[in-house]
Amino acid sequence: MSERKNIWDILSDKQLNIEQEYLNLWKLVSADNQVTRYERGYTNRYSLHEIISNNFIDFRNRGTFIAFNEFLNYLELQIPNSYNPLSMVVTIDTLNLLIEIILLVFSELDDLNYGYNYGDIRGSISQNIELILQKSNQKVVEIEKGKQIIVPNDETVTAVSELILPDDEKLALSILGYSHYANKDNISVKDKILNDLHKYLxxxxxxxxxxxxxxxxxxxxxxxxxxxxxxxxxxxGVKAVNSLYDALFREVLYFMLGKEHENFTELIKGVKKEVGDARG
Structure with a gap:
């Protein structure tokens, strides 16, 4: 018979359910009557989603989108509810994208400062996001004022970024963003970051x-x-080059921290054989 866990162990050990976390965030964003504003002698109540939709046109960082739902459709994100059950595959990248949108929304609403009282709803959403990031070993990085992305919480990357920061803030932020989900298969972006890193070296x-x-x-x-x-x-081939650049990125970071790895040496031996380089 398995030993029964106490409630604190259960909460601590609970695995990240990506789809459920996606649903939970939307439930919080869509919850009715959570946001209030005193207008013309009355206290009006809204969901956070209503506030976003009503004020989206005033967002500074909306591109050319004029409606929040149009923006979500372009990003292929679904707002699930009882009439519109979730019909998309939710990955960790999808969840990260939703979190980045929520962070963007919070920043935009703060800048607009239209006098809404968010009660506890923003705190609840922020708490969920914080726990999601903890469970998935990720963190928020601000690449520009008000522009935040989710990246892996990688001690090596952080250490090198902090090392470079006093000399080149842009490169330091690029290093933090290298592993962002949008760059996963983007060889041209990786090429640019690695070349900038090489120049710095x-x-x-x-x-x-x-x-x-x-x-x-x-x-x-x-x-x-x-x-x-x-x-x-x-x-x-593209797939092998993509993997090679990722390995190179990691090796450059190790080099800057005074480390090397035998795995990279073996990888390059194999690459040289693959391309017919006699120096292998």
């Missing part, structure tokens, strides 16, 4: 004492032209 170190790092930068990046480098990249 060269400005700080007389010699990059890691031949594997230099091999990838010198032979598998298009910045050196579209001749042999392009041929090598094509030979490896």
């Amino acid at each position: 060269k400005s700080k170190f007389e010699k990059i004492d890691n031949s594997n790092i230099e091999y990838v930068f010198n032979n598998l990046f298009l910045r050196h032209g579209k001749g042999e480098n392009k041929a090598r990249i094509d030979m490896l």
Whole structure:
């Protein structure tokens, strides 16, 4: 017979149910009568969703969208309710996108300052978001004033970002954003971040004492032209190059912290064989 857990153990051990957390956030956003505002002698009550929809046109960061639902449709996010049950697959990336939208909304509403009293609803939503991030080992990073994204809570990435921050704030933020879900398969973005990181390395170190790092930068990046480098990249294929860039990113971070990993050495040996490099 299994040992019964107390309530605190149950709450602590509860696994992250991504779909349920998505539903819960929308339930909080859509809950009726949570937001109040005194208008013309009356106290009017709204859901947070109504407040967002009513004021979306005044948001500074709305692009060319003129309605909140139009914005959500473009992002392929569904607002589930009793009349419209959830019919989409919810991944951790979907949940992160919803959280980023909520953070954006909070920032915009604060800037507008239209005199709404949010009662406890914003605190409840923020608490849920905080627990989701804890369970998924992620954190919020502000890339610009009022612009926040969700990224993995990675000690190595954070350490290097803090190391670079005094010299190059933009690069430091790019490093934090490298692992953002939107960049997962975006080789061009990764290429740009890695090249900027390489330039920073060269400005700080007389010699990059890691031949594997230099091999990838010198032979598998298009910045050196579209001749042999392009041929090598094509030979490896998009998926392999994407994985290679991720491994390179990690190795550069380790290098900056005075570390190296044998796994990267073995990876580069395999890459050299794949592209027919005799130096392998």
